[in-house]
Amino acid sequence: MNSEKVTKNLLFVASIILILLAAGMVLTLASGSIPVFEKFGIQFIWSNKWNPTAGREQYGALPFIAGTIITSVLALIICLPLAFSASLFIGEFYKGTFFAKIIGTMVDLLAGIPSIVYGLWGFYYLRPMIVKLGLNAQGFGVFTASIILAIMIIPYATSISTEIISLVPNHLKEAAYSLGATRMEVIWNVTVPAARSGIIASYILALGRALGETMAVTMLIGNDNHIPKSIFGIGNTMASVIANQFGEAEGSKLSALIAIGLLLFVITGLINAAGKFIIKKLA
Amino acid sequence: MEDQKVIVDKLSSKSKDARRKASNGIFHGLVILFSLITITPIILIILNLVEKGYRQINLHFFTQIAPDSWDAMQAISQGKLIPGGILNGITGTFMMVGMASIIAIPLGIMIGIFLYENGNKRYANFIRDITDILQGAPSIVLGLIAYLWVVKYITHGFSALAGAVSLAIMMLPLIIRPTEETFKMIPNTIKEAGVALGVPYHKIILKVMMPTGLSGLMTGILLALSRVIGETAPLMLTALGSQYVSFDITKPASAIPLLIWNFYNDPNLVNLIWSSSLSLVAMVLALNLISKRIASKRK
Numbered sequence: 001m002n003s004e005k006v007t008k009n010l011l012f013v014a015s016i017i018l019i020l021l022a023a024g025m026v027l028t029l030a031s032g033s034i035p036v037f038e039k040f041g042i043q044f045i046w047s048n049k050w051n052p053t054a055g056r057e058q059y060g061a062l063p064f065i066a067g068t069i070i071t072s073v074l075a076l077i078i079c080l081p082l083a084f085s086a087s088l089f090i091g092e093f094y095k096g097t098f099f100a101k102i103i104g105t106m107v108d109l110l111a112g113i114p115s116i117v118y119g120l121w122g123f124y125y126l127r128p129m130i131v132k133l134g135l136n137a138q139g140f141g142v143f144t145a146s147i148i149l150a151i152m153i154i155p156y157a158t159s160i161s162t163e164i165i166s167l168v169p170n171h172l173k174e175a176a177y178s179l180g181a182t183r184m185e186v187i188w189n190v191t192v193p194a195a196r197s198g199i200i201a202s203y204i205l206a207l208g209r210a211l212g213e214t215m216a217v218t219m220l221i222g223n224d225n226h227i228p229k230s231i232f233g234i235g236n237t238m239a240s241v242i243a244n245q246f247g248e249a250e251g252s253k254l255s256a257l258i259a260i261g262l263l264l265f266v267i268t269g270l271i272n273a274a275g276k277f278i279i280k281k282l283a
Numbered sequence: 284m285e286d287q288k289v290i291v292d293k294l295s296s297k298s299k300d301a302r303r304k305a306s307n308g309i310f311h312g313l314v315i316l317f318s319l320i321t322i323t324p325i326i327l328i329i330l331n332l333v334e335k336g337y338r339q340i341n342l343h344f345f346t347q348i349a350p351d352s353w354d355a356m357q358a359i360s361q362g363k364l365i366p367g368g369i370l371n372g373i374t375g376t377f378m379m380v381g382m383a384s385i386i387a388i389p390l391g392i393m394i395g396i397f398l399y400e401n402g403n404k405r406y407a408n409f410i411r412d413i414t415d416i417l418q419g420a421p422s423i424v425l426g427l428i429a430y431l432w433v434v435k436y437i438t439h440g441f442s443a444l445a446g447a448v449s450l451a452i453m454m455l456p457l458i459i460r461p462t463e464e465t466f467k468m469i470p471n472t473i474k475e476a477g478v479a480l481g482v483p484y485h486k487i488i489l490k491v492m493m494p495t496g497l498s499g500l501m502t503g504i505l506l507a508l509s510r511v512i513g514e515t516a517p518l519m520l521t522a523l524g525s526q527y528v529s530f531d532i533t534k535p536a537s538a539i540p541l542l543i544w545n546f547y548n549d550p551n552l553v554n555l556i557w558s559s560s561l562s563l564v565a566m567v568l569a570l571n572l573i574s575k576r577i578a579s580k581r582k
Contacts, residue, residue: 007485011400014393015410018459021452022413028431029424085317093314106322112567113328114513116540117560120547121328151324158321182307212421214516219547239423243516261427265420272419276412 026265033259036252044259050225052245052253059256061263066227067235068264071142071217072210074231075149076157076203082150083157083206087199090158091166092191093183104162111155119219122148127220140222141234148216157206160279164198165191197282204275211268214239238264332561339558344368348528349542355551365552369559371528372542375443378530379522379538380512382447387454388504394455395462396488418456425449426517434521443529443536446522450511457510461503465496498577505574509567515540539563 036044036059047060086107094100126147127139135143168191176186192199222234223244236244238260249257343366350358350367358365394410401407429449438444473495477487493500518524523535524545543559546552 004484007483007488008400011393011397014390015397015406017390018394018410018413018417018455021455022417024432025420025428025452028428032427032431082317082321085314086321088314089318093311103318103322106325108571109325109329109568112509112564112571113325114515114540114560114563114567116513116515116543116547117328117332117564120543120556120560121324121331123547125327125331154321182303184307184310185303187310208419212419212423214421214423215544239421239516242423242427243519246520258427258431261424265424268419268421269416272415273412276415 026262029258029262029265033255033262036255036259039252044256045263048227057252059252061238061256061260063225063227064236064238064241064260065263067142067221068211068237068239068267070228070231070235071146071149071221071237072207074142074146075153075210076207078146078150079153079157079206080203083154083161083203084199086154086158087162087165088187091162091164092187095166107155107158110151113152115152115213115215116219118148118152119216122216122220136232136234138222140220141232142221142228142230143232145217145221145237146231148220149210149213152213152216153206153209156209157203160202160205161195161199164195164202164282168194197278201275201278201282204271204278208268208271208275211271212239212264214243218243238267329564332557332564336557336559336561339364339555340561344558344562345373346370349526349537349545349555350552351526352549352551355549355555359551359554365554369539369542369555369562371525371537372539372559374528374530375522375525375536375541376512376538378532378536379443379446379450379518380508382444382532383450383454383511384504384508386447386451387458387507391455391458392462392500395459396466396492398459398463399466414456414459417452418460420452422449422453422514423516423520425452426520428452429517429521438533440533441521441523441535442533443522444532446518446536446538447532449517449521450514453511453514453517454507457507458503461506462496462500465499465503466492468499469495498580502574502578505570505577509570509574512570513540513563513567515544519544539566 040047040059044059044061045065046062047058048062049058049060050063051058086103090100090104090107094103122144127144129139130136130141130144131139135141172190172194173186176190181189217237218240221236221240223236223240224234225236225241228235242257242261242264245253246257345368347366347368348371349369350365354367355365394414398407398410426449429445429452433445433448434441469492473491474487477491482491518538518541522538522541524541525535525537529536539559540563543556543563546555546559
């Protein structure tokens with residue numbers, strides 16, 4: 001065998017390792033969750049009972065699936081006007097200026113703050129504000145977690161949509177301006193429709209980020225194993241329940257947490273695939 | 284009569300214009316307002332970290348291990364600074380991130396080159412999809428995986444190796460994509476010059492492509508490092524944390540984010556969270572800035 005073939009084979013083997021890794025991950029999670037599915041059946045997914053007391057053990061993932069979806073969607077809703085404005089600021093109104101650069105850098109910096117630091121900041125600065133507003137006596141809950149999550153996903157929601165907005169061809173916009181349209185009319189009738197799929201894709205990817213966030217949510221959501229009663233109520237997400245129940249977990253509880261991990265992996269995978277699909281269609 | 288109608292029309296269109304202009308102005312104002320709201324948290328976070336954290340930061344903070352609760356309580360009751368620092372966290376972070384890099388960087392670069400070489404073939408696209416799935420995987424799930432693989436079957440207990448494995452899986456996609464993008468940007472002529480001279484393929488990669496794309500590779504690697512260095516959740520399930528400086532990869536190890544978590548949960552040590560967070564954020568942002576500097580120099 002000549003060296004060319006050896007190199008090519010080596011690279012090919014590296015790609016095989018990636019496949020084995022991904023397949024191994026799915027198989028490991030699946031086999032780890034078999035005990036809980038054997039014991040409680042497929043109802044595990046939509047049962048809302050979570051009781052780790054020995055002898056009366058019962059596990060259901062619904063409270064955490066609900067908690068995850070509510071917090072993430074709420075975070076996305078809070079994030080939307082902020083990320084959209086920032087995208088317009090950087091990609092349209094002040095494109096290429098010093099101000100756009102400053103806002104852009106600041107938004108990028110948000111992505112660099114570790115999750116646990118967001119959690120601390122939420123705990124010591126945001127939570128007291130929530131208490132003051134009288135939304136929740138302790139300040140913990142879905143709403144508090146969603147605000148922090150919204151801040152955390154802003155850079156992801158902003159990055160692609162800014163790029164797409166700034167790529168909208170000038171001649172389209174100029175045509176509208178020449179008809180006497182104001183800037184706002186141009187943005188709503190030309191820029192946004194032209195950049196629509198890119199904007200949607202970036203929000204979907206941001207949602208994917210929000211679903212899997214752990215530390216900040218764990219520190220703020222209140223860690224209650226029931227379906228949140230309202231958006232100001234306490235709850236748990238799939239990621240946060242794994243983080244705060246894992247320490248003492250074994251037997252079917254461990255299996256239940258692994259099954260939740262598997263569900264989380266599948267859900268985020270689907271959401272991300274949807275976002276990537278839209279981006280691919282765009283290209 | 285006729286004239287009057289024209290005037291009324293003109294007036295109404297004028298007021299319509301005024302309304303359109305006004306709403307345009309309001310929209311512009313809202314965009315600026317919301318953009319300012321968007322950047323407020325990052326400014327507040329950094330100000331708060333500096334304001335509350337700078338007092339604890341001194342040489343000892345980086346050369347001593349984390350204090351125990353009792354010492355900290357005594358220091359607080361005497362009104363002194365809490366003794367000790369985050370050395371065990373720093374060594375743990377460097378050890379685990381270092382091991383993760385040893386696993387993920389060569390493998391990631393190889394897969395990146397494979398994707399570059401195989402362009403739009405179906406198999407290559409499949410690998411790209413897998414990379415995307417890995418990149419979207421929540422870090423806590425990667426922690427679970429490393430727990431099930433390493434903690435349960437290899438080290439039979441929480442270990443630095445398990446932490447490193449979870450971080451390595453996280454780094455992998457972050458290395459693969461930038462590598463491919465970087466290689467795509469290298470002009471084909473450079474590669475062809477090597478091929479024309481009869482240089483073997485692996486030498487073209489190592490001696491021509493890698494040096495040409497070095498800055499791009501470095502940017503990707505540094506960004507990947509900055510992402511994993513602040514990870515807490517996967518390490519809670521794998522490395523667990525340790526009170527001492529330990530270089531045994533089969534034993535539990537600490538990391539800066541894990542120490543922050545420990546401090547946060549201990550009322551006597553809670554004052555240390557700000558200085559340790561400040562150090563961690565400074566490290567992450569420094570890595571970010573360096574990688575941006577390298578990236579902008581390339582252009």
